[in-house]
Amino acid sequence: GDSVTQMEGPVTLSEEAFLTINCTYTATGYPSLFWYVQYPGEGLQLLLKATKADDKGSNKGFEATYRKETTSFHLEKGSVQVSDSAVYFCALVLGGSQGNLIFGKGTKLSVKP
Amino acid sequence: EAQVTQNPRYLITVTGKKLTVTCSQNMNHEYMSWYRQDPGLGLRQIYYSMNVEVTDKGDVPEGYKVSRKEKRNFPLILESPSPNQTSLYFCASSRLVAGVPYEQYFGPGTRLTVT
Numbered sequence: 001g002d003s004v005t006q007m008e009g010p011v012t013l014s015e016e017a018f019l020t021i022n023c024t025y026t027a028t029g030y031p032s033l034f035w036y037v038q039y040p041g042e043g044l045q046l047l048l049k050a051t052k053a054d055d056k057g058s059n060k061g062f063e064a065t066y067r068k069e070t071t072s073f074h075l076e077k078g079s080v081q082v083s084d085s086a087v088y089f090c091a092l093v094l095g096g097s098q099g100n101l102i103f104g105k106g107t108k109l110s111v112k113p
Numbered sequence: 114e115a116q117v118t119q120n121p122r123y124l125i126t127v128t129g130k131k132l133t134v135t136c137s138q139n140m141n142h143e144y145m146s147w148y149r150q151d152p153g154l155g156l157r158q159i160y161y162s163m164n165v166e167v168t169d170k171g172d173v174p175e176g177y178k179v180s181r182k183e184k185r186n187f188p189l190i191l192e193s194p195s196p197n198q199t200s201l202y203f204c205a206s207s208r209l210v211a212g213v214p215y216e217q218y219f220g221p222g223t224r225l226t227v228t
Binding site: 046094 | 117146148153154155156157158161171172203205213214215216217218219220221222
């Protein structure tokens with residue numbers, strides 16, 4: 001079935017370090033891909049999205065490129081801040097009649113000053 | 114302010130006592146959904162709705178009911194709660210673009226404990 005696999009955390013980085021969180025997917029169709037972020041004690045917020053192959057989503061210094069050939073959507077940021085500490089979820093949705101969002105298990109990021 | 118609201122935010126109840134968690138959105142979104150979040154399992158979809166009177170099962174629907182009589186509301190009903198339904202629950206809503214729920218907006222969550 002359709003699924004999303006994320007690298008397991010937690011990931012601990014120093015401030016200004018480079019961040020990569022790997023995400024790969026399995027899907028029967030052509031999904032749209034998303035990264036959501038959950039700050040402590042809050043609900044999820046959409047961070048960025050890409051709807052077709054080679055699209056690059058970007059927001060708040062984060063980027064991810066939809067790679068159809070490797071079925072991947074890795075999240076990157078060049079210089080993380082303490083305020084980026086959160087749990088990051090990769091997700092996909094398929095069009096048509098299904099409509100449900102499939103999440104990875106989440107990766108917890110801790111950034112130390 | 115565009116938002117999804119859930120009530121209650123925290124609930125402790127006993128096995129078998131029926132409960133309802135309300136969800137409301139003010140963005141005129143067609144799509145609404147319920148998820149549960151459990152440690153090590155991430156978020157799993159319980160039920161979703163593509164429009165009024167249209168609901169469908171997600172990945173973990175057992176033990177839950179939903180209804181969508183109005184566009185803005187999507188209550189989650191536990192007819193006979195059990196301890197394995199202890200979890201953090203999120204409601205979400207989204208507009209539909211070519212049938213796809215882009216940019217889901219999430220509520221703040223409801224932490225449910227069933228003893």
